[in-house]
Amino acid sequence: MRALVPERLVAAMKPSQILLSLVSGLLTVPLTYGAAIHEDAADVQHIKFDFIIVGGGTAGNVVANRLSENPKFKVLVIEAGPSHEGVLSSEVPWFAANNWFSTYDWNYTTTPQVGLGGRPAILPRGHILGGSSSINFLMYTRSTREDYDRLAKRTGDDGWSWNSLVPYFKKNEKFVRPADNHNTKGQADPKVHGFDGLMSVSVQNFPTSIDNMVVNASRQLGGDFKFVQDYNDGKPLGLGWLQTTVDGPTGRRSSSATSYLASKFLKRPNLHVLVNAQVSRLIQTRSGKTPSFLTVEFRQISRSPKLIRLTAQREVILSAGALGTPHILLNSGIGDAKALRAVGIKSTVHLPDVGANLCDHSAIANPFVALTNDTFEETRKPEVTARLLDQWKANGTGPLVNTVASLISFHRVTGDDVPHPDPAAGPNTPHFEHLFANGLIVPNAFVPPGQHIFSVATALVSPSSRGTLTVNSSDPFAPPLIDPALLKEESDRRMMRAALRHAFKFVAARVFDGYVLGPAGDLANATTDAQLDAYMDAEAGTFFHPTGTAAMSPKGAKHGVLDPDLRVKGIAGLRVVDASIFPDIPSGHTQAAVYVIAERAADVIKSAYRK
Numbered sequence: 001m002r003a004l005v006p007e008r009l010v011a012a013m014k015p016s017q018i019l020l021s022l023v024s025g026l027l028t029v030p031l032t033y034g035a036a037i038h039e040d041a042a043d044v045q046h047i048k049f050d051f052i053i054v055g056g057g058t059a060g061n062v063v064a065n066r067l068s069e070n071p072k073f074k075v076l077v078i079e080a081g082p083s084h085e086g087v088l089s090s091e092v093p094w095f096a097a098n099n100w101f102s103t104y105d106w107n108y109t110t111t112p113q114v115g116l117g118g119r120p121a122i123l124p125r126g127h128i129l130g131g132s133s134s135i136n137f138l139m140y141t142r143s144t145r146e147d148y149d150r151l152a153k154r155t156g157d158d159g160w161s162w163n164s165l166v167p168y169f170k171k172n173e174k175f176v177r178p179a180d181n182h183n184t185k186g187q188a189d190p191k192v193h194g195f196d197g198l199m200s201v202s203v204q205n206f207p208t209s210i211d212n213m214v215v216n217a218s219r220q221l222g223g224d225f226k227f228v229q230d231y232n233d234g235k236p237l238g239l240g241w242l243q244t245t246v247d248g249p250t251g252r253r254s255s256s257a258t259s260y261l262a263s264k265f266l267k268r269p270n271l272h273v274l275v276n277a278q279v280s281r282l283i284q285t286r287s288g289k290t291p292s293f294l295t296v297e298f299r300q301i302s303r304s305p306k307l308i309r310l311t312a313q314r315e316v317i318l319s320a321g322a323l324g325t326p327h328i329l330l331n332s333g334i335g336d337a338k339a340l341r342a343v344g345i346k347s348t349v350h351l352p353d354v355g356a357n358l359c360d361h362s363a364i365a366n367p368f369v370a371l372t373n374d375t376f377e378e379t380r381k382p383e384v385t386a387r388l389l390d391q392w393k394a395n396g397t398g399p400l401v402n403t404v405a406s407l408i409s410f411h412r413v414t415g416d417d418v419p420h421p422d423p424a425a426g427p428n429t430p431h432f433e434h435l436f437a438n439g440l441i442v443p444n445a446f447v448p449p450g451q452h453i454f455s456v457a458t459a460l461v462s463p464s465s466r467g468t469l470t471v472n473s474s475d476p477f478a479p480p481l482i483d484p485a486l487l488k489e490e491s492d493r494r495m496m497r498a499a500l501r502h503a504f505k506f507v508a509a510r511v512f513d514g515y516v517l518g519p520a521g522d523l524a525n526a527t528t529d530a531q532l533d534a535y536m537d538a539e540a541g542t543f544f545h546p547t548g549t550a551a552m553s554p555k556g557a558k559h560g561v562l563d564p565d566l567r568v569k570g571i572a573g574l575r576v577v578d579a580s581i582f583p584d585i586p587s588g589h590t591q592a593a594v595y596v597i598a599e600r601a602a603d604v605i606k607s608a609y610r611k
């Protein structure tokens, strides 16, 4: 909720004036006391914050909530985007992609990708409180036990292992009933889930007409399409019902903003959130052997181009995401000294791996023509969407409470298609994934309109390719150069070809006889290796999961950016908590991984100040 009466004004007002403004406020908007979501830096400039968190996204809001549980810690979140409150395209799960190229998106595009035939790809990122958790496709996949055990091994910190993190998954999660209140027995395993956390997770909120066919295909095909009751138990290989961060009882998106910044938390007098404030860089506050960078510089461009500075008493925590965090570090002179000097940025701390190791999943939607009239193509007709929105508004039910898929499957490639070394974390970790969708996942130019579609998307979830995020300008507000190296390595392309052939195997299941008529658009011509490559070049893109640009490594290691306690190497009072921290990309959609590391990070930070 927005601050009705900014603290600054309250401090200057006489008691009678406060009463008057509160009473008049009651007639218009609900009241908030204490801290709140501030639109103007002037509201918070007089406060001495212990912690300043840069980025009110998925991770940042978790850390802000948990640190402010201690009333002695004054916490400020600085977010570039606007508040999430009342943003329909964020609240309605089905509208996720409507946020692309809006105020709520950073509008990033990658550099031309060699793995995409020289094409750049769009790379949406949340520019709104809640960050990408406010605009993502809501899929809740934790990744595998082996992913986290590898993280523990790579960092030398057993606190990052699966067993150590399970309590934090449960601390994050509130597993709730689906919007249509159907019996979910057999669709998820309650033992795997948390019921007392803050962020809602549910299975399948509204049935789609392909669901039973997909489940039956799993039975008919067996093998690596075998049905798994709950892919979030650490061993996901097989096909199962998709779980999403939809709050079933209300039919609304659950994001880090709706959950960790719920109004009861915003009432805490020691928690403040400043929106529409874009951080440019951190300013060095101490030099010498272990420098510190406790001053945060930002601007509120909607108000003035003026740069504003605030200094934290204890720590600055960068949670600006896998693109924002390395960008801010580089703008601050923290990165490869030579590369920074070349673009006119004064080097402060030589840390060559900042922005290196950028890794993302790549994906293709793969449409097939279906003999039906009951697909997303229908839902997307404006008059139908309008009617369904009325239903959603009336009682939070109907097709708009779904994301784009209801079932998901995870697979490994075999034989010669397995790369050496194997980029997957172990034998129970997938190389690729399918999403099954009752229509085009996102309308695109490759499929002529007027057809009804069944999609079997393919995504490479354990890639070998690594890219970079670099800066091309000393202007901290110029966008960075983002090269996620999608499908760059031949071994990744080979796995993607195997994944595409695997999608064709799936639609060959008996249950699709007379339903799936054949591949749609240019998938129709994708058979030989060369044709599959041409198809990838034309159609592959990001799966929206960039990670790894400020990766952890063992304490004292020369490589990497962070120690296992998330402190930036060689700097005092500066940590990173977001998707940047993973040395290897997790094999699931990344939000659950970000939530879980943020929950543990908050405990790691708190323990540093326990007397």
Ligand SMILES: Cc1cc2nc3c(=O)[nH]c(=O)nc-3n(C[C@H](O)[C@H](O)[C@H](O)COP(=O)(O)OP(=O)(O)OC[C@H]3O[C@@H](n4cnc5c(N)ncnc54)[C@H](O)[C@@H]3O)c2cc1C
Residues within 6 Å of the ligand: 054, 055, 056, 057, 058, 059, 060, 078, 079, 080, 081, 124, 125, 126, 127, 128, 129, 130, 131, 132, 133, 135, 136, 137, 138, 139, 140, 141, 277, 278, 279, 280, 319, 320, 321, 322, 324, 325, 328, 543, 544, 545, 546, 577, 578, 579, 580, 588, 589, 590, 591, 592, 594
């Ligand atoms: C379109 C899309 C679909 C996705 N689908 C899924 C999915 O279905 N399931 C899933 O698990 N994951 C999905 N993801 C990925 C997932 O949402 C992200 O991995 C995760 O949310 C990242 O969390 P984060 O905290 O690292 O970054 P973010 O949540 O992106 O938070 C970073 C925050 O920092 C702010 N920020 C950045 N720079 C600055 C600055 N200079 N000054 C101030 N603030 C700044 C941003 O505005 C943002 O609020 C999707 C992502 C997108 C974009």
Ligand SMILES: *[C@@H]1O[C@H](CO)[C@@H](O)[C@H](O)[C@H]1NC(C)=O
Residues within 6 Å of the ligand: 101, 102, 103, 104, 105, 106, 107, 127
């Ligand atoms: C993204 O592009 C849209 C459309 O051009 C624009 O309205 C929006 O302000 C842009 N987002 C940002 C963060 O600049």
Ligand SMILES: *[C@@H]1O[C@H](CO)[C@@H](O)[C@H](O)[C@H]1NC(C)=O
Residues within 6 Å of the ligand: 212, 213, 216, 511
């Ligand atoms: C799926 O299989 C079940 C059980 O065999 C059968 O009753 C049902 O009709 C099948 N549904 C579809 C859509 O094939």
Ligand SMILES: *[C@@H]1O[C@H](CO)[C@@H](O)[C@H](O)[C@H]1NC(C)=O
Residues within 6 Å of the ligand: 371, 372, 373
């Ligand atoms: C789809 O709708 C059209 C027009 O109403 C109808 O002619 C056709 O038979 C329908 N097709 C299916 C598969 O239901």
Ligand SMILES: *[C@@H]1O[C@H](CO)[C@@H](O)[C@H](O)[C@H]1NC(C)=O
Residues within 6 Å of the ligand: 390, 391, 394, 395, 397
């Ligand atoms: C919700 O509203 C729709 C129509 O707007 C109605 O068909 C449906 O039965 C309602 N559901 C519940 C659970 O009230």
Ligand SMILES: *[C@@H]1O[C@H](CO)[C@@H](O)[C@H](O)[C@H]1NC(C)=O
Residues within 6 Å of the ligand: 472, 473, 481
């Ligand atoms: C890098 O910056 C220069 C100078 O501003 C510009 O000419 C060039 O196009 C930029 N390169 C990329 C890849 O954006």
Ligand SMILES: *[C@@H]1O[C@H](CO)[C@@H](O)[C@H](O)[C@H]1NC(C)=O
Residues within 6 Å of the ligand: 520, 521, 522, 523, 524, 525
């Ligand atoms: C497939 O290839 C044939 C022959 O090259 C071409 O005529 C046809 O248009 C192609 N179809 C699609 C959907 O790309």
